[in-house]
Amino acid sequence: MARLPFVTREDLPEELRYVWDRNAVGREVPNIFRTMANNPEVWRAYLRLGNGLWNHCGLDVGTRELVILRTAILHHSQYEWHQHVRIGRQAGLSDAKIVALHHWKTSDLFSEVERAILEYVDAVNASGHPGQEVHDRLAALVAPGTLVGVNLLTGFYGMTARFLSAMEVELEEPFVGWQLNG
Incomplete structure (x- = not known):
């Protein structure tokens, strides 16, 4: 409740x-x-x-949703995951790619740019300070404005996950499931 x-x-x-x-x-x-x-x-x-x-993070809708969904995983935010699975599907993400976010490092479903973004997202969520190699890898592949967008989008959804958890906000519908079985 x-x-x-x-x-x-x-x-x-x-x-x-x-x-x-x-x-x-x-x-x-x-x-x-x-x-x-x-x-x-x-x-x-x-x-x-x-x-x-x-609207201005520098990412297409599908990639934006990968960032949000990965952040939801890292914060164990069922509410964010549940909501953004639907949005990701509407953006054209397959269920296989969405589920692969749990183990993106060993998946072959992600492009070089997506992998660099996900590595950056993981680093921001782990420590708030991506190492120089992680930063440089993403900076070599995206515009500076996009790097700012990825960073702030990750932080925004980390903040949102903390709000949802602290306030114990309930889902409107039954949970879709982390593996999309529900």
Whole structure:
């Protein structure tokens, strides 16, 4: 059970109800946002940063989702994994490639650029400071702006995973499963 009450649209100040309306999926707002909306100004700022990272991180949608899904794995975030499996599939990622993120180092499903990105994601999540070789490998393959985007996207979803865990935000649907069996 979530540690905070779920906010309703009516709980929000009138001037911020548009944030609710823009983030409703069908008629529902995901539990993560209903929890964050306990602080509506911070929720709006979170969404603005997230949208900026999604749209300007320098990655195509599928690669962006690989970064988010790998971060979900590293933080054991069922909520992020569950949500972004769906988004990754919509972006054209196969279930085999999504599951291979658990063991990407031994998989042949990833390109050289994807492998460098995943190595960087692992390093950021492990210590916050990728070693020079890891940095240089990615920097040789992507533009500086993309490297900034990968770094900030990884940090943003690490922060999101910590929020979800600390607030015990529940999934809206049964968990898809780490191996996509569910």
